[in-house]
Amino acid sequence: MGDNLKITILVDNQAGEGLIAEHGLSLWIETQDKRILFDTGQGTALPDNARKLAIGLDNADILVLSHGHYDHTGGVFHVLKHAGGIELYCHPAVVQPRYSIRNGIAKPIHMPRDSMAAIDKLSAHKLHWVSRAALLRQGVGLTGPIPRDTSYEDTGGPFYLDPEGRRADPIDDDLALWVNTPEGLIVCVGCCHAGMVNILNQVRRLSGVSRIRAVIGGFHLLHASDQRLERTVAALRSYSPDIVAPCHCTGGRAVQALMDALGERVSPGCSGLTYKF
Ligand SMILES: [Fe+2]
Ligand SMILES: [Fe+2]
Numbered sequence: 121m122g123d124n125l126k127i128t129i130l131v132d133n134q135a136g137e138g139l140i141a142e143h144g145l146s147l148w149i150e151t152q153d154k155r156i157l158f159d160t161g162q163g164t165a166l167p168d169n170a171r172k173l174a175i176g177l178d179n180a181d182i183l184v185l186s187h188g189h190y191d192h193t194g195g196v197f198h199v200l201k202h203a204g205g206i207e208l209y210c211h212p213a214v215v216q217p218r219y220s221i222r223n224g225i226a227k228p229i230h231m232p233r234d235s236m237a238a239i240d241k242l243s244a245h246k247l248h249w250v251s252r253a254a255l256l257r258q259g260v261g262l263t264g265p266i267p268r269d270t271s272y273e274d275t276g277g278p279f280y281l282d283p284e285g286r287r288a289d290p291i292d293d294d295l296a297l298w299v300n301t302p303e304g305l306i307v308c309v310g311c312c313h314a315g316m317v318n319i320l321n322q323v324r325r326l327s328g329v330s331r332i333r334a335v336i337g338g339f340h341l342l343h344a345s346d347q348r349l350e351r352t353v354a355a356l357r358s359y360s361p362d363i364v365a366p367c368h369c370t371g372g373r374a375v376q377a378l379m380d381a382l383g384e385r386v387s388p389g390c391s392g393l394t395y396k397f
Pocket of ligand 1: 144145189191192310311338368369
């Protein structure tokens with residue numbers, strides 16, 4: 121697809137002036153003919169920030185969920201209630217119960233129940249389960265599940281499907297959205313549970329385009345080992361993107377490492393920021 125792509129950060133851990141900060145992510149993507157909401161944050165910041173940024177969520181055509189965690193799906197209830205014509209794209213695992221367990225204490229981190237109930241009420245033709253790669257239109261795609269190929273991206277974590285911690289959660293629902301432009305791929309990521317380099321490699325394979333122009337979203341490098349961080353930054357630098365916008369769960373140390381390696385091409389995200397392509 122041609123240019124005229126606009127991406128606005130609606131919800132992020134960092135907030136622009138007058139906007140609400142929240143541990144979560146939501147991106148508003150305007151292509152030539154579609155308005156796509158990518159994730160919804162926890163649900164508190166989204167309606168307020170959208171109103172202040174004059175973004176009409178009720179005009180959204182498509183809602184994409186990167187994965188089922190509460191900090192990406194808490195606003196689903198609100199969005200489905202107000203955007204009458206919207207169609208939802210997500211992996212079926214987004215609705216399963218899941219927990220993070222730290223120091224023996226299980227914390228539920230699944231989609232809130234009102235959001236699950238709203239999905240349940242969607243008519244069948246508006247709900248698209250993404251169990252494999254899909255195209256939303258020519259040049260705009262979803263990865264579907266992402267192979268975990270790199271040796272250095274530890275895609276585990278304290279994530280389980282039961283509060284006792286018997287079954288590890290592989291977060292198979294993790295997916296990314298890509299847009300092909302004349303100057304390369306724009307890739308939107310939620311939390312990068314599949315690993316950022318795995319995601320970028322999968323997008324390159326699926327699209328048949330090797331040039332990465334921009335990456336926007338949460339890179340999940342807060343607890344990354346030095347080795348993982350070093351190799352991730354090196355891989356990203358080898359792709360030579362024009363814009364890297366670390367948001368949400370990237371972590372300050374990783375943002376600094378990215379800035380050291382890529383200089384001004386790194387633009388740390390915060391709600392209210394808009395990127396035009
Ligand atoms: Fe997240
Ligand atoms: Fe997550």
